[in-house]
Amino acid sequence: MYERIKLLRTEQLHMTQTEFGEALGVKRDVINNIENNRLKNPEKQEPIYRLMCEKFNVSEEWLRTGEGEMFLPLTKNQLITEFAADLVMEDNTFKKRLFEALAKLNESEWEVLEKLADSLIKKD
Incomplete structure (x- = not known):
């Protein structure tokens, strides 16, 4: 999942870790730790994962498993x-x-x- 988050941030959203973190209300270090799979308690990051999906219209299934399309269809x-x-x-x-x-x-x-x-x- 951490590789998909980095892919989303860099290739699709073209954001720095700082910009991405600010959009999610966290510091750059949190994003850096997520992308480098250095979280001690990944389950505590669940609200951030859900917020990523909501804020950037990302499919939660894709984020978690890599299955399906990266983005949900827009209304x-x-x-x-x-x-x-x-x-x-x-x-x-x-x-x-x-x-x-x-x-x-x-x-x-x-x-x-x-x-x-x-x-x-x-x-x-």
Whole structure:
């Protein structure tokens, strides 16, 4: 499991031990000890393992056994939230300009847009 935690931190999240520890509310030394399998009482770290899964949307089965996918599928709300967070960080891209324009639409303009989208879908 300790190897999978390091893989998650370095290859997927691109975080230092310090950053990873801060995200979980522990010191870098705790993460270092976990990743190097130097825990005297690994069972006491159960809350940290559960928090890793919750905070980073990691499959607990994968974390514990290596079976299955590393990450759980995102809900629609999670996908939208991640997309919006990424947009905030972008400069003047088409995606950002498009969503700024969408944010300014009133209800009747949304209805027109919905009809347009419906007609495009029916053409396929």
